[in-house]
Amino acid sequence: MSWNTFGRVxxxxxxxxxxxxxxxxxxxxxxxxxxxxEAAIQPFLDARRPGQSRFTTQRQELDRIRILSGLFEGRTxxxxxxxxxxxxxxxxxxxxxxxxxxxxxxxxxAYDAKYGLRDHRxxxxxxxxxxxxxxxxxxxxxxxxxxxxxxAYVSEIGGDAxxxxxxxxxxxxxxxxxxxxxxxxxxxxxxxxEARKAGSSLGAVVECVADGVPAGWGAPLYAKLDADLxxxxxxxxxxxxxxxxxxxxxxxxxxxxxxDAMRPGKAGPQFLSNHAGGIAGGISxxxxxxxxxxxxxxxxxxxxxxxxxxDGDAAEVRTTGRHDPCVGIRGAPVVAAMMALVLADQKxxxxxxxx
Numbered sequence: 001m002s003w004n005t006f007g008r009v010x011x012x013x014x015x016x017x018x019x020x021x022x023x024x025x026x027x028x029x030x031x032x033x034x035x036x037x038e039a040a041i042q043p044f045l046d047a048r049r050p051g052q053s054r055f056t057t058q059r060q061e062l063d064r065i066r067i068l069s070g071l072f073e074g075r076t077x078x079x080x081x082x083x084x085x086x087x088x089x090x091x092x093x094x095x096x097x098x099x100x101x102x103x104x105x106x107x108x109x110a111y112d113a114k115y116g117l118r119d120h121r122x123x124x125x126x127x128x129x130x131x132x133x134x135x136x137x138x139x140x141x142x143x144x145x146x147x148x149x150x151x152a153y154v155s156e157i158g159g160d161a162x163x164x165x166x167x168x169x170x171x172x173x174x175x176x177x178x179x180x181x182x183x184x185x186x187x188x189x190x191x192x193x194e195a196r197k198a199g200s201s202l203g204a205v206v207e208c209v210a211d212g213v214p215a216g217w218g219a220p221l222y223a224k225l226d227a228d229l230x231x232x233x234x235x236x237x238x239x240x241x242x243x244x245x246x247x248x249x250x251x252x253x254x255x256x257x258x259x260d261a262m263r264p265g266k267a268g269p270q271f272l273s274n275h276a277g278g279i280a281g282g283i284s285x286x287x288x289x290x291x292x293x294x295x296x297x298x299x300x301x302x303x304x305x306x307x308x309x310x311d312g313d314a315a316e317v318r319t320t321g322r323h324d325p326c327v328g329i330r331g332a333p334v335v336a337a338m339m340a341l342v343l344a345d346q347k348x349x350x351x352x353x354x355x
Contacts, residue, residue, distance in 0.1 A: 008349060018124060030070070036075065098120060111126060153206070155206070157326055200297070
């Protein structure tokens with residue numbers, strides 16, 4: 001069976017395909033009485049919108065959000081909130097040459113193996129176009145967690161990492177890479193231009209920080225905050241790895257190095273480090289929540305790659321059309337949205353049990 005719904009109390013279901021008439025989400029479990037309108041959602045979709053620079057797909061979608069239900073006089077009613085985004089610049093004809101062959105690295109073969117058919121027009125549900133609906137749902141989730149500030153940024157492209165010592169929050173919105181290091185952003189321009197001209201693509205790492213999460217959100221053992229975050233991030237198209245806090249680097253530390261030592265503070269413990277990424281035992285500690293998400297290179301590329309047809313014959317696939325040379329760039333708003341969705345759900349779970 002297919003599974004298109006995420007969350008326990010705050011739940012959302014996405015629908016639609018890359019080259020269908022529209023796509024969207026239905027958000028259920030949202031508390032009533034929260035201020036919400038289309039203007040509150042649109043800025044997050046604008047950040048993810050394609051065609052804003054030469055470093056993203058040139059598909060020109062306005063991604064205008066429409067709220068079809070769940071609001072009355074500018075406030076949520078507690079009933080399902082239906083969100084819709086029309087596809088206005090789909091070009092399914094671009095995919096006609098690969099209708100009978102599989103794109104290596106993409107979900108083409110896996111979908112065909114599961115369902116016995118596939119939507120070759122941009123990959124259908126497996127396209128990153130689906131993430132627009134998640135971003136819209138994530139904007140609703142932010143209304144549930146006004147105490148939390150979420151920032152996502154690209155920290156690495158093509159193996160070239162930004163300098164943490166040069167971190168400048170103000171730079172994130174000043175370049176097309178959501179990069180906090182302006183020097184790295186300049187280097188990445190050259191890297192992506194080179195990859196695009198070569199008909200190839202690059203991977204990226206997105207980091208996300210949530211400030212203002214109080215201690216106590218999350219639950220052992222099967223609703224751990226970090227487990228839910230990992231599942232949410234791994235569910236994003238093209239994501240192949242997730243780290244919480246130090247992640248894999250924690251395995252290379254000694255116990256005394258990895259432990260987040262504490263001292264008495266005015267409002268609770270004063271932590272001397274945050275190797276745990278703000279989560280211990282699956283429960284938030286009150287420190288910033290930090291996760292790191294690895295995006296693979298875009299699979300749809302102009303460089304010919306060996307493959308097979310649906311009939312099992314040898315083929316060589318070269319994908320034309322409009323594609324991101326680095327899907328991880330526009331992944332930053334999606335990662336932030338998934339963080340918001342998980343935190344909203346965990347806040348309501350905590351409130352249901354602990355008041």
